[in-house]
Amino acid sequence: MKTSLIACFIFISALAAACGPKMIPGLDIEVPDTPDNRALLSVMEKFQRAYETKDVDALLALASPEFYETCGSSDTDDDYNFEGLREHFTEHFKLIEDISLSIALKDVNVEDNKALIDYRFLARYRMNLPSGEQWQIKDDINRMELGKEKGRWKIRSGM
Numbered sequence: 054m055k056t057s058l059i060a061c062f063i064f065i066s067a068l069a070a071a072c073g074p075k076m077i078p079g080l081d082i083e084v085p086d087t088p089d090n091r092a093l094l095s096v097m098e099k100f101q102r103a104y105e106t107k108d109v110d111a112l113l114a115l116a117s118p119e120f121y122e123t124c125g126s127s128d129t130d131d132d133y134n135f136e137g138l139r140e141h142f143t144e145h146f147k148l149i150e151d152i153s154l155s156i157a158l159k160d161v162n163v164e165d166n167k168a169l170i171d172y173r174f175l176a177r178y179r180m181n182l183p184s185g186e187q188w189q190i191k192d193d194i195n196r197m198e199l200g201k202e203k204g205r206w207k208i209r210s211g212m
Contacts, residue, residue, distance in 0.1 A: 084161050093168055093199065096206050097156060104154050107146040109139055117200055117207035138212070149178040159194065166201035170211075
């Protein structure tokens with residue numbers, strides 16, 4: 054009798070685990086396979102492509118009109134909003150060539166019409182400086198905040 058109860062418990066546990074939420078394959082972290090999470094991953098892919106191709110218009114298309122970037126500091130001199138986003142990327146891209154951007158998701162959290170994506174990025178690029186060419190590598194962790202606007206996810210910060 055005891056053996057049958059143990060076997061039954063194991064069977065029910067395995068069945069419960071098999072009925073858990075389906076995850077999006079191919080990621081380093083577990084992200085439930087939901088329409089919102091798929092849409093958020095699509096935004097991240099578009100962001101990566103637009104950055105690598107220096108496509109300022111594509112980056113602006115991903116941003117919310119409410120976009121605001123603090124650049125991770127309390128100094129407001131380097132902050133910019135949606136209107137400043139074009140200038141920020143235009144000036145940034147003037148200095149760099151041969152861009153490679155790798156993104157690794159750390160966490161995806163969706164709550165109603167807000168989402169937070171923590172990600173690690175590795176950017177490699179060549180800078181054209183007055184002193185000559187210089188290769189740069191930037192390896193950091195960032196948080197992207199998004200909001201659902203008219204049914205589409207838009208980046209509000211963290212770009």
